[in-house]
Amino acid sequence: MPPRPFVPPELTVGPFHQNTAFAAGLTRHQLASKCWVRLFRSVYVHHLVELTDELRFEALRLAAPADAVATGLTAAWLFGVWTPPPGETVPLHLALPNRGEYREAGVRTSRLVVDEGDIGTWHGVPVTNPERTCFGLMTRSSRMEATVWADAFLYRGLVTKHGLNRYADERPHWPYVRRVRAALELARTRARSMMESRLRLVIVYRGVDEPPLLNEPIYGPDGELLGIPDMGYPVRVPFGLEYDGEQHREPDHHAADLVRENRLLVVGNYPLLRYGALDVYRYADRTAAQVAAMLRRCS
Structure with missing residues (x-):
């Protein structure tokens, strides 16, 4: 009968960094067993823990550089503006301000050009602020979908039309600024979905x-x-x-x-x-x- 695997109780409640596992008494060989699932480089979870979107994002935060911020669809999900279709998971979008990309399987990362005030926190999580997030999603969408994004952020009171127009006016040479302005003309604050x-x-x-x-x-x-x-x-x-x-x-x-x-x-x-x-x-x-x-x- 094979020996019972060593499972520190503190490692059965969520994702953890391998250094935490070493401190709890596990070895690299033990971490490689089927008892543990590697989610990202150096980040693991016990195989019985449910892999929710919240857990995947928490694991990514453990694996990513300290200055990485959530952006794009991930930020919209954190703000409660957007949820993935049934049966799909939240895409993990990270940005690194003003430096090279961070590579991780299943994660979309990019270099992010930000201005002062573009980055904040949401319940303790580093994230592009609602205005920057909404603007970025609008520039990457069709005019119709850009209006949909504006509606969603406006309804939740995270941004204002005046604020988004001002943000666009301050960046006249950014790509697709005209699309943002055109979409905002049709945006409304009372669209509930x-x-x-x-x-x-x-x-x-x-x-x-x-x-x-x-x-x-x-x-x-x-x-x-x-x-x-x-x-x-x-x-x-x-x-x-x-x-x-x-x-x-x-x-x-x-x-x-x-x-x-x-x-x-x-x-x-x-x-x-x-x-x-x-x-x-x-x-x-x-x-x-x-x-x-x-x-x-x-x-």
Whole structure:
């Protein structure tokens, strides 16, 4: 019977640097056993520990240089602005201010040109500040997606349109600054999700002249709140637009949607057009045409 592996209890709760393992009494040979999983150079975790996004990022912080900062999608995830699609992990994006790249499998690193104040901390984690993060994501996106990023950061109060415009004005020769300025013209502060933003922009970019209002409460004749649609048009016969994400397929959520939709129509004479991801990505022309037709009928 093989000897029982030596497992210091303090190494079973999260990632650790190999120096911590040596201090706990492990040898290099023991670290190479199946009992331990190497996540990055010199950073390991016990094989029974669940590999969450939070743990992977914590492990990367142990492995990366001390002056490395989270940026890009990783920073957006830390700020709570963005989450990866179901089944995918958070990409690990690090930047090293003003020096060469740091190479690590599964990690995208880059040299980062920063100005004073571009780097801060978020719950103790070195990170590009929200303004710098949002600006960087906008410059690497299409105009539509740049607006989506601006909406997301604005909704959470992490940036302001004035601040982002000022940031762009102070960097007139940076790549894609014009794209940022153009995207900010369409950005709004009340878009509660990135897919809501995309649905709104599908309509705007495909020729519907009048943009919808966002998250306006709808009241019945007696002043009772009937609901708050994602988007709405306060025309002669008001109507709304709703984006249904994955959570709307859950039985309880779907049942609540039906109750609200029926109350809006019966009590408030307020119809809803409901759309999903395919209506945004695959059938965008049809979606915009339907909204335009409804707008003409109800105006």
